[in-house]
Amino acid sequence: MNVFEPRYELMSRAELEQLQLERLQALLARLKRHVRRYREKLAGCQVQSLADLARLPFTTPEEMADSFPYGLFACPMREIIRLHTSVGPEGRPLVIGHTRNDLTQWGRLVARQLVASGVTANDVLQVCFGGGAYGSAGYLFGAQTVEASVIAEDPTHVDYQVAMLQNYRPTVLVTTPAIALDLAQRIEQRRLDPQSLNLRTVLLSRPVDTPTREQIAAGLFARVQCNFGVSEILDPGLCVECEAGSFHIQEDHFLAEVHEGELVLTTLCREALPLLRYHTRVAAETVAGRCACGRTGLRLMPGRRLDGRWWVKDTPVYARQVEAVLSHSRAAGRPFTVTVSDRQLAVAIELSDDLFADTVWVIESLRREIEAEFLGRLGVVVEVRFVNPRVPTDPDVATTTARTAV
Amino acid sequence: MLLQVRNLRAGYGSLEVVHGVSLHVCRGEIVGLLGANGAGKTSLLKSLVGLLPPRQGEVLVDGRPTRGQPPWRSVSNGVVLVPEGKMIFPDLTVRENLLIGGYHNPDRLLQLDIVLERFPRLRERQQQLGGTLSGGEQQMLALGRALMARPRLLLLDEPSLGLAPMLVREVFAEIQRLRDLGLTVLLVEQNVAAPLQIADRAYVMETGEIIPEGEADQLRHNAQVQRAYLGSTAEEQSA
Numbered sequence: 302m303n304v305f306e307p308r309y310e311l312m313s314r315a316e317l318e319q320l321q322l323e324r325l326q327a328l329l330a331r332l333k334r335h336v337r338r339y340r341e342k343l344a345g346c347q348v349q350s351l352a353d354l355a356r357l358p359f360t361t362p363e364e365m366a367d368s369f370p371y372g373l374f375a376c377p378m379r380e381i382i383r384l385h386t387s388v389g390p391e392g393r394p395l396v397i398g399h400t401r402n403d404l405t406q407w408g409r410l411v412a413r414q415l416v417a418s419g420v421t422a423n424d425v426l427q428v429c430f431g432g433g434a435y436g437s438a439g440y441l442f443g444a445q446t447v448e449a450s451v452i453a454e455d456p457t458h459v460d461y462q463v464a465m466l467q468n469y470r471p472t473v474l475v476t477t478p479a480i481a482l483d484l485a486q487r488i489e490q491r492r493l494d495p496q497s498l499n500l501r502t503v504l505l506s507r508p509v510d511t512p513t514r515e516q517i518a519a520g521l522f523a524r525v526q527c528n529f530g531v532s533e534i535l536d537p538g539l540c541v542e543c544e545a546g547s548f549h550i551q552e553d554h555f556l557a558e559v560h561e562g563e564l565v566l567t568t569l570c571r572e573a574l575p576l577l578r579y580h581t582r583v584a585a586e587t588v589a590g591r592c593a594c595g596r597t598g599l600r601l602m603p604g605r606r607l608d609g610r611w612w613v614k615d616t617p618v619y620a621r622q623v624e625a626v627l628s629h630s631r632a633a634g635r636p637f638t639v640t641v642s643d644r645q646l647a648v649a650i651e652l653s654d655d656l657f658a659d660t661v662w663v664i665e666s667l668r669r670e671i672e673a674e675f676l677g678r679l680g681v682v683v684e685v686r687f688v689n690p691r692v693p694t695d696p697d698v699a700t701t702t703a704r705t706a707v
Numbered sequence: 708m709l710l711q712v713r714n715l716r717a718g719y720g721s722l723e724v725v726h727g728v729s730l731h732v733c734r735g736e737i738v739g740l741l742g743a744n745g746a747g748k749t750s751l752l753k754s755l756v757g758l759l760p761p762r763q764g765e766v767l768v769d770g771r772p773t774r775g776q777p778p779w780r781s782v783s784n785g786v787v788l789v790p791e792g793k794m795i796f797p798d799l800t801v802r803e804n805l806l807i808g809g810y811h812n813p814d815r816l817l818q819l820d821i822v823l824e825r826f827p828r829l830r831e832r833q834q835q836l837g838g839t840l841s842g843g844e845q846q847m848l849a850l851g852r853a854l855m856a857r858p859r860l861l862l863l864d865e866p867s868l869g870l871a872p873m874l875v876r877e878v879f880a881e882i883q884r885l886r887d888l889g890l891t892v893l894l895v896e897q898n899v900a901a902p903l904q905i906a907d908r909a910y911v912m913e914t915g916e917i918i919p920e921g922e923a924d925q926l927r928h929n930a931q932v933q934r935a936y937l938g939s940t941a942e943e944q945s946a
Contacts, residue, residue, distance in 0.1 A: 380930035
C-alpha cells in the first residue's frame with residue numbers, strides 16, 4: 302500500500318475529529334479577524350463541536366464572484382505569492398490566492414495522490430494539460446514534493462506529445478481525459494504499439510466513466526487513475542483516489558458536507574483564501590466507513606454539475622456565456638440550440654429572413670464571424686450551423702430562449 | 708492522543724481569558740503553545756492541571772476525563788507542570804527540592820539517582836540551597852524536580868524566561884533530549900522562534916483563542932506569525 306503521509310491519511314476518526322475541531326475553531330477565529338464579509342456573517346457564532354458546523358453560514362460562488370478579486374482574501378497581497386484563476390457562476394471570473402504555506406501544503410496534498418498512484422522518486426512524469434490549464438501547477442508541486450522527474454514542457458500539439466512519450470519515456474502521464482483520448486487515438490492512427498511506450502500509470506484530472514477509462518487504459522497500455530477537484534477550493538489535491546478506486550476527501554484539510562445533494566466544503570488550513578461552507582455546485586454523495594486501502598477520509602462520489610457548467614475540451618462553459626456571445630453578434634435575438642459533447646460545442650441558430658441571403662459567402666462569413674467570436678471570448682471551438690426556423694408552438698420558448706440538448 | 712482538550716473556557720471572576728480552546732498532544736511529541744503576554748497561555752496550562760478550575764469544556768488524559776479533579780491528582784495521572792518562574796524552594800537544598808518533586812513516588816530515591824545522572828550540575832550542588840543557584844541551574848532544578856514524579860506529560864511554562872540566550876539553548880536542548888527518551892512535552896512560550904526549532908507542532912494563541920495551528924515548519928513560514936512574533940519577515944531575516 303502506498304501512503305505518503307500515513308499520520309494524516311490513516312488517522313483514526315476520533316483523532317481526525319479532534320484535529321478538525323481544532324482547525325475549524327482556529328479558522329473561525331482567523332475569518333472573524335481578517336475577512337470583513339465573514340466578520341459580519343459570523344457575529345455571535347461559536348463552534349463547540351463539529352456538529353455546530355451545520356449552524357454556520359454558507360458561502361456561495363455568487364458571493365465569491367461579488368467580492369472579486371480580493372474581497373475574501375485573509376492576507377494582505379504581499380503575503381500572497383500565487384494567483385490562480387477560475388470561472389465562477391455564469392462565467393464570471395474568480396481568483397484564488399495562495400501564500401507560501403498554501404503552496405507547500407498543495408504540493409503535499411497532491412503528493413498523496415501521486416504516491417497513491419504508485420509514483421516514486423524513480424518515476425518520470427509527463428504533465429500534459431495542452432498549454433498549462435489550471436491544475437497542471439498542482440501536479441508540478443506534487444511531483445516536486447515526491448521528487449519525481451517532471452518534464453516541464455506542455456505542448457498543445459498532439460504529435461509533439463506523442464513524440465515526448467517516445468523520447469523521454471515517462472512512466473507516468475498526468476493529463477486531462479480529452480488529451481488522453483486524443484493521444485490514444487493518435488497512437489492508433491500512426492500504428493504505434495502502445496506497449497512500446499514506457500507508461501505505467503495515466504492519472505486523469507477528472508473522473509471519467511468506465512468505458513472511457515477502459516478505452517484510455519487500452520489505448521495507452523497503462524493503468525488509469527482519476528482525480529477530482531473543485532477549482533475554487535483546490536484542484537488537484539482535494540481528494541485521493543486509492544487503489545480500491547474510491548475518492549477519499551483529504552479530511553485533515555477539508556470538511557465535506559452534502560447539503561441537499563450538493564457538495565459543501567470548508568477549507569481548514571488555507572491561509573490566503575479560507576472558505577467556510579462553500580457551495581461547490583457539484584452533486585455528490587459521501588460514504589463513511591473503512592475502505593480496503595486503510596484511508597479513513599470520507600469516500601466521495603462526485604456527480605454532475607448543478608449550475609449548468611459544461612466542460613468542453615476541459616474548458617468550463619456556461620449557457621449564459623453562449624447567450625452573451627450570440628447577443629453581441631449579428632444573430633442576436635435568434636433562437637438557438639446548443640449541443641454539448643466532451644470535445645465540442647455545436648450551436649444551431651435559426652435563421653430569419655433578414656439574415657438569409659442567396660449567396661453562400663454572406664452566410665459563410667456570418668458563420669465564421671460568430672465562430673471567431675466564440676473562440677475569442679470563451680476559448681473553445683464552437684461549430685455554428687444555421688437551420689430553418691421552427692414553427693413556433695410555444696411563443697415564449699420560440700423567441701429567444703436557448704434550447705439545450707446535452 | 709495523550710492529552711485532548713475540547714472547548715476549554717477558563718477565567719478569573721467575571722473575566723474569561725480562555726475562550727473555548729481545543730488542542731491535542733500525541734505521545735512523544737513536543738507541542739508548542741505560543742503567544743504574546745496575556746494571550747491566556749498560562750491560564751490554559753493551570754486549568755489543565757486543575758489549578759484554575761475550567762468553566763466549560765473537556766480535558767482528557769489518555770481518553771479519561773480529568774476536569775474537576777484536584778491538582779494533586781494530575782501528578783498521579785502523569786501530568787506534571789513546571790510553573791513559570793521556576794518556583795523552586797530557595798531555602799531548601801537542591802536534594803530536598805528534588806525529593807519534594809517525588810513526594811508521591813515510592814521509588815523517589817532511585818528516581819533521584821536517575822535525575823542526578825541527567826543533570827550532573829545538580830549532583831555537584833546537591834547540598835547547596837536552591838536560592839543560591841544561577842538562573843539556568845534553577846531552571847534545570849525545576850525540570851529535575853518535575854522528572855522526580857516520573858511524568859508522562861510535562862507541561863513547561865516559559866522555561867526560557869529570564870535566561871540568557873545561551874542558557875535558553877541549553878534548556879531547549881535538554882527538553883529535546885527528554886522527548887528522545889519518550890517524554891511528551893507541552894511547551895508554553897512567549898518567545899516564538901526558539902520553540903519552533905524543537906517543536907513538532909504548535910498552536911499560536913491570541914486573546915484567548917487559537918489563531919493558526921500546524922506543524923512547526925509551517926508556522927515558521929506563516930506570514931502572520933512572522934509579523935506578530937518573529938519580529939521580521941523571512942526576506943528581512945535572510946537579508
